[in-house]
Amino acid sequence: MNWDDAYANAPYIPGADAYPERWAAQAREYRAVLRAKGKAETGISYGDSKRQAFDLFLPDTESKGLVIFVHGGYWLKFHRTFWSHLAAGPLARGWAVAMPSYDLCPDVRISDITLQIARAVQKAAALVDGPIILTGHSAGGHLVARMGAGGMLSDDVRARIQHIIPISPVSDLRPLMNLSMNADFKLDMAEAESESPALMPAPDIPVTVWVGADERPVFLDHARWLTEAWNAKHIIDPGLNHFNVIEGLSEANSPLTNALLT
Structure with a gap:
């Protein structure tokens, strides 16, 4: 088995090279709109490095609770500023949204990143009242699943979590060796x-x-493994690949946003 090819997404997605630039542009434009409305607070520190920070976006009305989105990139790349536009769906439904970045491998280990995200969740939870929903994509799907696995969060914060949606998660890290x-x-x-x-x-x-x-x-396998291990609900979104599967978060009434907030 060619392991590197099995875990390679971009070669199998039409127009893959254009996605990061498009994500960054959409996110930048959306942040500008929220800043103009006074609904964005960016760069909130939760740790002792520059990347240990999150952006917090607020809805136009009193917040119903907090959605935390953790980005992917194989724990090796990307930053919270690529994904701001994905807050649009939950914001339109009255939820605040926090988007953390984190230190990357090889500067830290994956277990270090897990601890960083736990600190980010704790800090964001202290800023917004109400229920908490965790979601993340790919490596971020792994990280939000880890938050649900126990021992990562304080009892009071954990008690506020009402739903976790790992999107295309990496659920078993042993093959990555x-x-x-x-x-x-x-x-x-x-x-x-x-x-x-x-x-x-x-x-x-x-x-x-x-x-x-x-x-x-392999990503269909990882989703199935986690579903079976946790007896979780399992949604296979038709026609979508590893890059565009997250786009529904930018829409208020997409199937993904509806599932997230249900």
Whole structure:
């Protein structure tokens, strides 16, 4: 098996190279709109490095609660500023949205990133009252699933979480030891097992695992593994790939936003 090819998304997505620039432009434009309305507070620190910060976006009305979106990029790339436009759906429905970035491999290990996201969730939760919904994409799907696996959050914050939606998550990190990217991850078996949500007990929180029908087979596998391990709800979104599967978050009444807020 060619492991690197199995986990490669871009070669199998038409126009893949154009996505990051388009994401960044849409996010930049959307932040400008929210700033003009006084509804964006950016760069809120939650840790001791520059990347340990989140942006907080507020709805026009009193917030119903807090959605936290954690970005992907194989724990190696991207930043919170690529995804601001994905807050549009929850904001239109009256929810505040926090979007953290985090330090990247190889500067830190995946287990370090997990701890950083736990701190980000704690800090964001202190700023917005009400229920909390966690969602994240790809590596971010792994990270929000880890928040549900127990022991990561204080009891009071955990009690506020009403839904977790990992989108196209990496749920079992053991296969990643076969990738050339592991030169940056530095995963060994102990860390791969301790960071794999699919190997952990199911949380006492509703979980919906979301994945695009046109994704690479390994991502369909990861979604299925987590679904089966946690007896979670499993949605396979028709016609969508690993890059456009998240776009529904930018729409108030898309199937993904409806599922997120249900």
